[in-house]
Amino acid sequence: MADIPDKEDTDLLITDWERKQFLAALHNRLFWVGEKIPYFVEMEGKKCKLHDRVWELINKETISDDEKQEIEECIQLLKKKELIDELELETKEMTREEAKGLFDETAGLLRAIMDLREIEEGISKEKEKKFHEMFSTQRTEEIRRWLNFLKDAGKV
Template sequence: MTGNTKEDMLSEWERKQLLAALHARLFWVGEEVPYSVEIKGKKCRLHDIVWELINKDELTDEDIEHIDKYVSYLREKEKEDELDLKTKELTRKEAKALFNETAGLLRAIMDLREIEDGTAKEKEKEFEERFSQERVIEARRWLQFLKDAGTLE
């Protein structure tokens, strides 16, 4: 951290704001699952793992066992990151990066739990149905607009 001025450093008020944001309801909206994360000294392709699991038609017992392990490791990593955010002397930039990683880990944990309990597939199906309905409604609006404009008879 050499070369950082006092103005670059995270204030206690900013630290509290970031920590509060991690525990706020709907904190995860807009957060992405990290593409990779280092857990216990190994680089993990977290985004790919979540993507592969979410796209499986059916989970095996081995998949569920892996999900439980991933969640356990991610919770441990998330707690480490949160402790660092609470206690380490950080620049604003470092704090924001740590916050984003932590929020991404929490998002991944939520996604993995939803995959495991089957709600992820339900939500995906619900989204696809709603998207299809909206497309039909929008097409009808467009056709009505063209009729009203006199370009379609």
Template sequence: MSVKDDTLSEWERNQLLAALHARLFWVGEEIPYSIEVNGNKCKLHELVWQLINKENLTDEDREHISKYIAYLREREQKDETKLKTAKLTKKEAKDLFNETGGILRALMDLREIEDGTVKEKEKEFHDIFSKERVAEARRWLQFLHDSGGLE
């Protein structure tokens, strides 16, 4: 009976690395719920959510955001180097890939919070969503009318 080699192949490694660098890769990635920051556990998901929903940022908030961005950037680079060079199983590589994707997502969100574009994007999303709902309702009503369901 042969033992299946579960080591990440060079081709698989290159696929994961290419995916990390794909445009808008981080869209849809989930921010890690917690991450270790300087030996302390940080509830990263909760932190980003609170900052996104905060009406106005204080100078202290901005300082914290800058520190988190710097830390997460460093962490992302270490994880990517590990993904490039370490001998990993496929599961370890996929877990590291997912963590790195979540970190990249957190970085993008924190940058948007810091520069104020997160509120603009949220408003834009809600405007588009509302217009799509109205358009969908009109299409549905037209369908009902055309099929004789509405007289």
């Protein structure tokens, strides 16, 4: 993401060019790489432990109907908050430091939305299952190669 200039420059207001850079980064295809889901987020006057809740849901074996409903409601609230944050980033007069903080929060909200959608659709569990299957297959192939090597070397 756009670097923040020297520390003494952080009190300066962001320029239109810097503002456009922040907004463009949010719409970049891989914006979420390295972004962290906020630990806490305030939505509709309530403070939510967003990071912990997403982590809990990712690690569950199955998602109940109530949890699916909760995920859908959370996605809608996060979308609403993200749009408000993005509008502020686009229009509000702010310092570079404030803009960077708002960008980080907004990117984290978008990351949370993506993760929640994957959980809701079951993609997370499917990806994990495929990874373990691929790992197991590769491990089996590696064992076969070693056995063939040892046979060829006359050790077996």
